[in-house]
Amino acid sequence: MNHHKFLLSAPYDDVDVETEGPTFAIAIGQALPNLSRCLGNSRTILGARSIHDGRKDFNGFDLDIDPDEVTPELLINRYGARQPVPAPSDPEHLEILAYDVYETMEDIEGLLRYAAQDLIDDENYHSLIRERALEYHRAVSDVLVYDPKAKIDMLESLEELFAGRDWSPFFSPALLVHPVVQIGQVDIVEKTDDEILLRFEYRNGDDHGRELEFADTRNGRHYVRRSRYSALRAFDPAFSGWQLPAVHDALQEALDTGRYTDLSETEWAVGLSASAADLEPA
Structure with a gap:
């Protein structure tokens, strides 16, 4: 079932990890616990995303896939599943970043805390506060995805970050209701x-x-x-x-x-x- 086998490297940190999976995206995910230990410590939780997805590059490690290790036979999408990662042999393939989800969340949380408590009385900064709140929402979701043991109460966090002030003009309460899959x-x-x-x-x-x-x-x-x-x-x-x-x-x-x-x-x-x-x- 693991038809994609390759070496995933963090070249600037001199780390190589062998990995495998049914798709390239899954194989990258299967390497993350090992990469976490190699690039951090036993408590590090790494996620993976595109370098060019529009989000800030906090606490990141560039990753490379060696296309020479992947043969055409292994590029077949055998199961018809979603394929968010193009084949590494594709010259337009994604540049991948592994990043510490907790450190990233904490950095974004700090930016939101400052904006929500020190800039909230200036209407010129209201759009910035909304942007920071959305970034925080995404960062919390990433933590919950990549760390199955994580437990974060968004409502409680927003109350604390906004120091008890009304946060609803800056973060839609609808975002706390998640679509049923x-x-x-x-x-x-x-x-x-x-x-x-x-x-x-x-x-x-x-x-x-x-x-x-x-x-x-x-x-x-x-x-x-x-x-x-x-x-x-x-x-x-x-x-x-x-x-x-x-x-x-x-x-x-x-x-x-x-x-x-x-x-x-x-x-x-x-x-x-x-x-x-x-x-x-x-």
Whole structure:
């Protein structure tokens, strides 16, 4: 099931990590715990994103994929899943950044705290405060995606950052209500003795497509992987940190109740496009 195997390097830090996964994005995600130890320490939690995605480059490490290690056969999108990372052999492939999600959140939190407490009485800075609040919202989501043990109360944080003042003109309360993800058509597309690879269709607001997730097999039962090695905690995740637990719960329920199709004997030779499916709220 891990058809993409390559060396992921942080060249400026002289760090190389071998990794593998069903897609390039997932393989990058699978390398993050090891990269965290190599580039930080046992408490470091790294995320991964494009260098040119418009966000600030706090606490980042440039990553390279060696295209010579990837053969054309391995570039096939066997499962028809979302592909946020172009093939490394593509000259237009993304430049990837690994970054410390906690340090990044803390830096953005500090900028928001200063703006919300020291500049709030000057209308000239109100647009800046709104921008900082949105950056903080995204940074918190990143922490929740890449650290499955994280617990952050956004409402409590906003109250503290704005020192008890009304934050709603600068951060829409609607952002605290997260869209319900609908999932359906859950398939086992690969399996070994100790793990399976799930493919499922999803709808998240206007966004829809196929995603992949691992489940570990113990004593004859499948357990959806929620750890840092979850396939959904990869490069450019499809779901926010607030949505991800419900998606995992829905996948686990599908496994527990037998609402899936075993396609593990299928020869996945060509890429598939997303198809219509009956979706259920996660």
